[in-house]
Amino acid sequence: MSKSDQLRRFLFDKANIRGEIVQLNEVWQSMEANHQYHPVIREYLGEVVAAAVLLSATIKFEGSLTIQASGDGPLSLMVVECRSNFGVRGVAKYKEPLPEQTDIKTLLGKSNLIITIEQARTNERYQGIVALEGNSIAEFLEGYLQHSEQLETRIFLAADKQAVGGLLLQQLPGKTEDDDSWDRITHLGSTIQKEELLELQATEIIHRLYHEEDVRLFDPEPVHFQCSCSREKVSNMLRSIGEEEAADIIKEQGNISVDCEFCGTSYDFDEIDIAEIYASNNPSAASTTRH
Ligand SMILES: [Zn+2]
Structure with a gap:
């Protein structure tokens, strides 16, 4: 069982596809330690935490990336911030008891996800609106990256009380020497089980999925809990x-x-x-x- 708080990047050079795996244990546990989240809420918040780290690692910036949902459903607020040094924090607010239907769309109600990127040096602020198209947080974000950034992306997210995990695959612009690579690599990615994302070492996951592919693996990068309150x-x-x-x-x-x-x-x-x-x-x- 992996006990890590880190992001691992990898690259399929020939296919021009980037991969990232994030796995958080202690960081996630300290984020939810002060809250007695309902297990359903905890899972969604954990997925957003994993997603925020994955997305931060796909862009070059110095500052913070925030994913926020605030709608009229029982889950009235979910906000996660990831800084460019991989300092993360997040919180969810909701009304109890939760309804019988606890899919993410019902819980959020009329809502969008909003992604905000703030550049620390210039104070520039970019905001993107993620429509709730699809049935999961991963699907919402995939659709957003496809429509507004023209980036083919697959995202797999998992969370429980102990850990959060995420896998991102993204087709980079430019030529590939291998036409089927995107279908093949994302199909293999989609076979990942939630338990594997949460419990296996990142290197083990990459080996299991992609031992027949040419993969370049980068050094792990630490992720930590960071609150900017003062x-x-x-x-x-x-x-x-x-x-x-x-x-x-x-x-x-x-x-x-x-x-x-x-x-x-x-x-x-x-x-x-x-x-x-x-x-x-x-x-x-x-x-x-x-x-
Ligand atoms: Zn604080």
Whole structure:
């Protein structure tokens, strides 16, 4: 059984096809540790986590890639962020009890998946809308890559309580020497079982599927849990709710406590902290207090 948190890239040089396998154990366990997700929700969130890492590895960027779904169904929010250094975080919100039908479309209701890519240096932001065409998260994303990026892609995703796994195959632009290669390689890919994606080593999976193909294997790249929350960001958020409302909460509860929904870190603010937040927000008020 593999215990890894990594992405493994491989390449079929002659066929001009790229492959990637992602497998997460500890990273996934720490993502769901603070939540008691319903097993169905956990599986969908895990699939999106695997997908976010796979997609991040297909593009050249420095920043973050986010996959988000927010619809009017019982699964009201699912958001996963993967940074270009493979730092991931994600969260799901939903209403219980879940309906009898728990397919992804019913749970999301009227919704799209939105993929956002933010380039850190330039602050440029690209957004793509993924229609819910098909019956699985993998199919939605395959359709999106086909329609908007003209990239033939096959994606296989799996998740349980212990692990998430994903396999991506993508035809790269340019000539191939081997006309049947895409059909043959994706057909072999489609024989992968969920348990295999979750439990076998990436090298074992590649060997099992593609021992008759020419495959170039790259070094594994580590994936880690990374939350970008900070006291400063929470302060900015509190600043935006307004001084009066903050004062009301302080009066009622003595302090303001904000928990990060991704990592569970708790940020506490007492009366003095709150006063400082609004003082730094309003320089003239700060200077008058000095008299
Ligand atoms: Zn956090």
